[in-house]
Amino acid sequence: MKYQAYEKYKDSGVEWLGEIPEHWGTSKLRYMFSFDKGLTITKENLLDEGVPCVNYGEVHSKYGFEVDPVINPLKCVSEQYLSSSQSSLLFLGDFVFADTSEDIDGSGNFTQLTSNKAVFAGYHTIIVRPKNKKSSRFYAYLFDSQEFRTHIRHSVKGVKVFSVTQAILRRGNIWLPALEEQQKIANFLDHETAKIDTLIDKQQQLIKLLKEKRQAVISHAVTKGLNPNAPMRDSGVEWLGEVPEHWGVSSINYVLNAIGDVDHYMPQSVEKGIPYVMTGDLKELVSSINFEDCKQVSHKDYLKLSSKIRSSKGDVIMARYATIGTASYIDVDDDFLVSYSCVTIKPNLSKVIGLYLFYYFKSDAFLQGIQNQINTNTQGNVGVNDLKKVKVALPTLAEQSIIIEYLQSKISKLNSISDRSQAAIGLMQERRTALISAAVTGKIDVRHHASLPAGSADTLMGESNDQ
Structure with a gap:
């Protein structure tokens, strides 16, 4: 509610987009971008050293939205491709779309190169190159909007595997304010999504700590018991250590x-x-x-x-x-x-x-014990016979019941906090998605929003000018 709308709107002519600000234009991707395909390789061609390579797996599971090989570890391909496959090289601001997805929601997943380092697009990818690099960051948010993704999902073909082709992308509709306004929108979203991402990261760290806490609580209860004053004895098992004196092993x-x-x-x-x-x-x-x-x-x-x-x-x-x-x-x-x-x-x-x-x-002691039995x-x-050999520390049945009741109570509380954090992450992700869609479709006017610092949009556009 704190954002204002534009003064006048017009019908975009695109059913799933609706109205856009009156002074914005529309176009097709084929007029604003050039297209190439990634390297014709398989996983067997990937190396630990060489030229970094972005494959469709990274697009789907690791480096959504943006990738920088200096920050993000990537598998590599041989340097021989630098002379044989120049068309598959990426440049700052270029996009890599995955050309297949196992579910409809993954259709349209992409990542954008935010580095000047030589990087290849790999297998099952489509390269989408902005003709005007100054618009690169705005395009990134436009491609990430629900409206553009809806358009792609309506166009893909497949049942178990969904395919995105160059033809589908070329036919894609895009909507464009003037370049200066694109940059303001991109800077605004860089600023606002960075704040949301920081909050999400904090919640994810909390969930990680809660998982570690849960593991520690379980491990201590089932190997040391609940009485801190209980006499202890050596279990005779290296990875189990001391156990309460009256427990069996x-x-x-x-x-x-x-x-x-x-x-x-x-x-x-x-x-x-x-x-x-x-x-x-x-x-x-x-x-x-x-x-x-x-x-x-x-x-x-x-x-x-x-x-x-x-x-x-x-x-x-x-x-x-x-x-x-x-x-x-x-x-x-x-x-x-x-x-x-x-x-x-x-x-x-x-x-x-x-x-x-x-x-x-679920205890650390058991997980360490089972590692000794793994057949590499x-x-x-x-x-089954190896599993039978793993040692277990055993209190009486009455004490087992008390430990179970204690763990159920403690874990329930920890899980409740973790669930609330996970729900908060979901809400923040929804907020992020809604904010991107609202800004890049002109539902809100951010041109005069509180003096935004120069962000990735300015950096990306500035570096593009230097190329």
Whole structure:
């Protein structure tokens, strides 16, 4: 509400854009940009040293909006491409669009080079070069606006993989105030988004600290107990250290009724069937699995593969491939199948409570212990027999219950703070998106907004003039 609108507006002629300020113009990308494609390479061509290279993976997952190889570590390609593939070199202010996306929301993702250092566009990318480099920073915000992204999403083709082509980008509509006004808008957004990004970064740091705190609380409770005055003794295990004197220390196999995995077989997916739990379904911050998000398999495959060991309520499911040691506790009585990448652990309830075992598996002591059992000869995994050898520190059942209650209370409070921080980040990201869209479409007039300091827009445009 603190921003004013322009005095007069006109119909842009673009359905998804609506009205724009009366003195603004419209155009197509093909008139304002030139286009090239990235290097025809694969991951095998990437090196640790050479000429930095931006591939579609970086555009999607790491360096959205802008990239600087001095700040952002990039994989490289051989210097021989400098002589053979000049057309794929980027220059200050150029844009790199990913030409494919696994979801519709990723269509139109891009990054802008903000450095004079030699950088290549890599595989699955489209290079979009502004003919007027002085407009580069304004274009960056325009491409990041919801309005432009909506236009791209309406144009892409695909079902499982969505493709953005040069033809789609060339046909793209853009809207343009005068150059001086573009620079004022870009400077305003540099200033305002930097403030929002700083607040987001602070919340992300808080979430990281809360995760470390949660880990420390769990680790201390399940290896040292809750009584700071309890007599301690050497556990005899290097990575476990001292434990309370009255606790037992034994191999995991001693406290289990069963431990096992299914045959190394990938069943076919079905639309509606039995949930198939894979490593990606095991969550760090929750003690249960969301079966609705799991792959579904037929009841026939469920019966066939669960004949060796059938997972059920009260079990702990652990990843033994990929994110080794990640675990979830099963607190529902539903039928489900655990993939061969995980192991089902059935606690002996006369010795250990399943939920206590779940918390123990999240402790630093256990994670260090399991590292000693990883088989690096088979792409990093832990076998069932190796897992049985890992040691566990064990209080009495009564003390396990007290520790569980304590951890649930402490973790609930920490998670609540983390959830609020995550919600705050979501709101700030929405604010950032809305502010960019409002400024670059002329819904708000920022030309006279409180004396803004020169920002990236001035720097980028100034350096462009020097080229």
